[in-house]
Structures are given as C-alpha cells and as structure tokens.
Amino acid sequence: MPELPEVEHAARSLGAQIIGRRIVAVTKLDWERMVETPTIDQFLDLIRGREIRAASRRAKWIVLTLDDGWTLALHLRMSGSVTVHNSGSQPDQYTHLVLLLDDGRQVFFHDTRKFGRARLLDAQGLAALDTAHGIEPLTDAFTPEVLGTLLRRRSTRIKPLLLNQTVIAGIGNIYADEALWNAQLHPLRLANSLTDDEVARLHSGIRLALLQGIEYGGSTLRNYRNGYGEAGSNQDHFNVYDQTGKPCARCGTPIEKMVVGQRGTHFCPFCQRLEDYERHIGA
DNA sequence: CATTACCTGCAA
DNA sequence: TTGCAGGTAATG
Numbered sequence: 001m002p003e004l005p006e007v008e009h010a011a012r013s014l015g016a017q018i019i020g021r022r023i024v025a026v027t028k029l030d031w032e033r034m035v036e037t038p039t040i041d042q043f044l045d046l047i048r049g050r051e052i053r054a055a056s057r058r059a060k061w062i063v064l065t066l067d068d069g070w071t072l073a074l075h076l077r078m079s080g081s082v083t084v085h086n087s088g089s090q091p092d093q094y095t096h097l098v099l100l101l102d103d104g105r106q107v108f109f110h111d112t113r114k115f116g117r118a119r120l121l122d123a124q125g126l127a128a129l130d131t132a133h134g135i136e137p138l139t140d141a142f143t144p145e146v147l148g149t150l151l152r153r154r155s156t157r158i159k160p161l162l163l164n165q166t167v168i169a170g171i172g173n174i175y176a177d178e179a180l181w182n183a184q185l186h187p188l189r190l191a192n193s194l195t196d197d198e199v200a201r202l203h204s205g206i207r208l209a210l211l212q213g214i215e216y217g218g219s220t221l222r223n224y225r226n227g228y229g230e231a232g233s234n235q236d237h238f239n240v241y242d243q244t245g246k247p248c249a250r251c252g253t254p255i256e257k258m259v260v261g262q263r264g265t266h267f268c269p270f271c272q273r274l275e276d277y278e279r280h281i282g283a
Numbered sequence: 284c285a286t287t288a289c290c291t292g293c294a295a
Numbered sequence: 296t297t298g299c300a301g302g303t304a305a306t307g
Binding site: 033077078079094111112113114115156160222261262 | 284285286289290291292293
C-alpha cells in the first residue's frame with residue numbers, strides 16, 4: 001500500500017483513537033515472522049501493560065510511542081493495514097496481530113501478503129530506525145539546495161533514487177511516478193545530470209505529489225485503509241500512475257508504461273522527454 | 284545494477 | 296495459467 005501519504009494518515013487516525021489507552025495483551029499472533037524484534041517471547045512480555053503516548057510517522061513506518069521508553073514501530077509493506085475495532089469484533093484470517101486495549105477495543109494488523117512487520121524498539125533501536133532513513137521530504141529541511149546536493153553525488157537514474165529510502169524517506173512507486181510527471185522529468189534521467197531548474201522542479205514536484213496524496217486521504221489501490229477502515233481517494237487523481245494509455249492531462253499524449261529498476265514506471269513520453277536532455281548534452 | 288525471495292489475490 | 300502488485304532485504 002502505503003507510501004508516505006498513506007502511512008501519515010494511518011498514524012494520525014490511529015493516534016486519534018488510541019492515544020492514552022493501554023495495551024492489555026496480544027490476543028492474536030498467527031504469523032510470527034511479522035514480529036522482527038525482539039524475540040516473540042520478549043515482544044509479548046514487554047508490550048503488555050504499555051500505554052500508548054503518541055502516534056507519528058518516520059519514512060513508511062507507523063511509530064507508536066509507548067511508556068517506559070518503548071516504541072512500537074509498524075511497517076505495512078505492500079498490503080498491510082492497521083485498524084481499530086470495538087470489543088467483540090472478530091479478526092479474519094488475514095489479521096495476524098491483535099492488540100487488546102484497556103477499554104476493550106482492539107487494534108488489528110491486517111495483511112494479506114504477510115510482508116508487514118512490527119518491531120518493539122528501545123531508545124537505541126528507535127535511533128537506529130531514524131538514521132537508517134533519509135530526509136523527510138515534507139519538512140523545512142528538505143530544500144531544493146539539499147535535494148541538489150543529494151542528487152549531485154549520484155550517478156543512478158532518478159526513479160530508483162526516489163525509491164531509495166536511505167536518501168529521501170517515504171516515496172514509493174506511485175508518488176515517484178507522480179513526482180516525475182509533475183517535474184516533467186524522464187524516469188531514466190541520471191540524478192547528477194539535472195540542472196538547477198530541474199532540481200527545483202523535482203523538489204516542488206515531490207512535495208506536490210505527496211501533499212496531494214495526503215489531501216485526498218492517501219491512495220487505495222486495493223488494501224489500504226486508515227485507522228478507521230476508510231479508503232483514500234487519491235487514486236482518482238493520478239496523472240500517470242496506473243494511467244497507461246490514457247491521455248496526459250497536460251498534453252493529451254497517451255501515458256506509457258515501462259520498467260525501470262524492476263518497477264513498473266508510468267510517464268508521459270511527450271512531457272517527460274529524454275531526447276530534450278540528450279540533445280542538450282549533445283548525446 | 285539485476286535477480287530472487289518473501290506471500291497472496293486478482294486480472295489478463 | 297501466467298504475470299503483476301503500494302516494499303524491502305538478501306544475494307550475484
């Protein structure tokens with residue numbers, strides 16, 4: 001599912017419902033690989049009795065700050081969702097982790113593909129999670145100059161770079177394609193080849209794509225739901241992602257799909273011409 | 284950088 | 296039946 005806008009909504013909607021509540025017990029855990037750290041036994045033991053103090057997002061991780069110095073970090077990967085349910089609700093076969101709260105409500109971690117992960121982290125583990133990821137693109141620290149510095153050092157193609165979580169955090173396949181369309185840049189452009197003007201376009205293109213995603217409650221292709229179980233609607237506002245063959249909103253040229261870095265990549269062959277740049281450098 | 288693995292459901 | 300999917304880690 002979930003890229004930055006979806007995880008942002010997931011975290012916010014969870015926080016609105018469960019901050020101040022205490023985790024009484026883990027009442028279901030039928031896919032042990034979901035818990036990455038610490039051991040299953042320690043996880044079950046340490047999480048019991050913890051109060052949920054805050055909910056936030058780092059990269060594509062939902063970060064639930066608990067008492068006693070612990071943090072519950074959840075990653076939805078491709079098909080996960082985390083939702084709050086009333087007492088008495090029964091988890092289905094795809095709900096692999098259930099937290100029972102002190103008011104009887106339950107938190108369901110649902111994931112058909114079982115790629116989702118949960119980590120219970122101490123202060124050191126939380127710090128490591130943070131340093132493992134790059135800059136947050138919606139913070140003031142993310143300026144065109146900073147982006148330019150990040151790009152200048154790399155000779156990789158721009159699309160895979162946008163997906164690299166250690167460089168910029170939170171962008172996934174949808175928002176990478178949307179950002180490049182916004183910036184009118186071809187996905188195969190080399191990162192260190194962008195002019196200052198192109199870097200500025202990419203900077204605003206990234207932010208526009210992410211902010212629009214947040215504005216529309218995230219994108220729901222199939223599985224994504226926020227903490228209330230609600231789908232997003234940003235998929236109704238895509239300019240290129242999943243729009244193969246449809247006319248470009250800017251120029252009317254049919255959107256094309258190609259594979260870049262093993263990922264499906266959607267772009268407008270007219271607005272995002274590679275030939276312009278090749279002509280420019282004399283290739 | 285490319286390939287494979289991890290899982291399951293769904294559309295072609 | 297095959298290929299593909301919002302992600303990431305491991306392996307040549």
